[in-house]
Amino acid sequence: MGHSKSVWGSAPTDNYAQLAERFRPIFGRIREGAVHRELNRRLLHEEIAWLKDCGFGVVRLPKEEGGLGATLPELFNLLIELSEADSNITQALRIHFGFVERILSLPDGDRRKRWLRRLADGALVGNALTEIGEAKVGSYATTLTGGTDQLRLNGTKFYSTGTLYADWIVVGAAAEDGDIVSAIVPATAEGIGIVDDWAGFGQTLTGSGTTTLLNTPVGGDEVFSRETYTKYGTAFAQMVHLATLAGIARAAARDAAEAVAERRRTYSHAAASRSSEDPQVLQIVGRLHSQAYAAGAIVLQAAESVQRACDAQSVEDASYAESVSIEAEVEVAQAQTIVARLVLEAASSLFDALGASATARSKGLDRYWRNARTIASHNPLVYKERIVGDYAVNAARPPFAWQTGIGTQTPSSHDQTTGDDDERLRPES
Template sequence: MTQIDLAWGAGPSARYEELAARFRPIFAEIGKEAVERELMRKLPRAEIVKLKNAGLGALRVPEAEGGFGATLPELANILIELSEADSNITQALRGHFGFTEDVVNRSQNASRKRWTERIASGDIAGNAWTEIGGAKQDAFSTRISQKNIGLVVNGTKYYTTGSLYADWIDVGATGLEGEGIVLQVRRDHPGVNVVDDWDGFGQILTASGTTTFTDVDVDPDDVVIDEEKFRYGAAFYQLVHLATLAGIGRSIANETAAAVGARTRSYSNGAGPRSSQDPQVLQVVGRIRSNAYAAGAIVLQVAQSIQRAFEAHFVDDPDAEEKANAIAELETSQAVTVVTNLILEASTIIFDALGASSTKKPLGLDRHWRNARTLSSHNPRIYKDRIIGDFAVNGTPPPYQWRIGETPAPSGSDKP
């Protein structure tokens, strides 16, 4: 059935159904065992391999370079459908899609050719950016250095989401001159150690744990200055989270409707002989589905704004590109709190449509709230309304990137 037939609204393009048809059978397989994987904490290695082989990772690579040439709205809608099956997998691939987005923003040069060929052949990139403990906002403790006649990288990263499943790892580091850089290394290099020690209560299958680098060889051709990466990166990475949340919403809607339809018992003080005929229960089911529908529609609107930023990059008009980037960040920020609230509400009221038995662990319905809550704790939503308000009232442009870490002590301060 098409997305329209399912009442989720039209896809983002005339060709979307054809594009999605390639992946939907795999998504269906993934969805069948999503609860079992969650309960058994079984990492989705085989599922990600199937997606790699189907070319999911090359969605944004132009057709002329071996990919599918998907627009950002098409990518976002595909990620909603994948997240409907298993939101862990979408988040595990988030770093890959972000890295790929940077590649397709590059000019036609040797670096772009090297990476589009790798991605088109099925290679997947993980990420290694965040550092914990005494990490600083303005620099990485992970560094490259000279060793013999080459470069190596050493350091420890956390929240290295998806790197356990990847062929390459995209690493944020400090360069030889103290500058911020980005580099890529092979996941199977003997100096790379990826550990699945993520202990969060949600998104537990994303392998968002620790990665250490010990004298890992670095190809100088794969070192990029951080500031030269694509400007709408923050908006893009947030878009993936928004699409993941919207997909969780669809999953909640589907599971709630199925559970209510199968329920034979009813309460003596209910409004119908069965839950499926109880108007109050149906109202809850409808509210959940409407929340999911609205979230998906918002995601596609945000994706359009980021698509405009992408296109502006190739127009050779710096002012127009700057404006498009700012608008993309603003539209993304406007969506974050609203979409988060819609899905968190849906993940809570699902239990109002059912009963105490719906809280049994084997059903796994609690995973939706845990996963949505974990996702919405990234890049804290509490700051988004303030940023939007500051723009609306004062015309203040949004920040493009953010990092977490300790800030330098104020000048003259003797505090640590």
């Protein structure tokens, strides 16, 4: 093993160490079985149950509501640590944590109270949102029909990440009036089929497969309009991906250091008789650790902007709330374009330090690049770079939400309307 702990920087808050100590033994158990699960495609039911039992799903709930009262930077740092143990689990829980934010932002009332109780009791939430059929961008082929006392869902969803492990499912659907809504249904509801047919080369255990809905009943009070989305929801969702990437980099750095420390074989033209003394190999390991450090530091910096956007939702100054929400979107986009590249390079350079023997399938080291590449393929980097550039050059408002589907002519950012008299941000005087 390596002889010293990695230096990842200070915790996001003074209370973080106490919060994290609750979960680190579980993270350690999760890490021990990561390679076996990866090689044998053993799903994460047991590991997610461990996290559920120790309250990981309610870290963001206020203490008075049965949670742990974590800040967003604390949550994202926990997700980095969890991802270092197994990045599949973080992605499987991504929709759950996003839904928690949605509930926390609801006004006081029966719906908020009902869901806070469910979450405090351990309910986990998955998703059935994305479709791969003929639905056009901005719409769903999945429908919600019927009266308020007998609503029914019908459709097929793909990329249903986390749904195999969930108690409830958020389903995106088109209502009869044409509006896009979220219908929340129990995972065991009538007419639901959940299949583990995700065939991607990375993040293979996230349960990102197909969900079918056939006349699935929905309670009228479990239909959420688009207005219930949080203003910082898109930035939050991307931050989970970034925390996952940062955790992957840390795991790759850890494994590289341990493997180099133990490695006895070397090359005739190496710079030392052992890899642990070879300055060129040590340089690679040092660069890998630095990349992991930088990725984590960027994630935590961006997390502060999302926390500000979250806090601003409760202030009366709508202009300020809008401003910090825009800043959070741009900061997270900037972070994404760099963190993804840092982590992909780190996951690849691991093999430069260890040689061909590191490619043995039994070691599972390839999972770091495969998982990072899969995560980094969400929300394409090229668009984020354009969005950041358009903001920097033209003060253009970034998009706060998007969908995939069959393309139609898409207006440029300069043509989008927001209800204001001008789409652009007003420059400071």
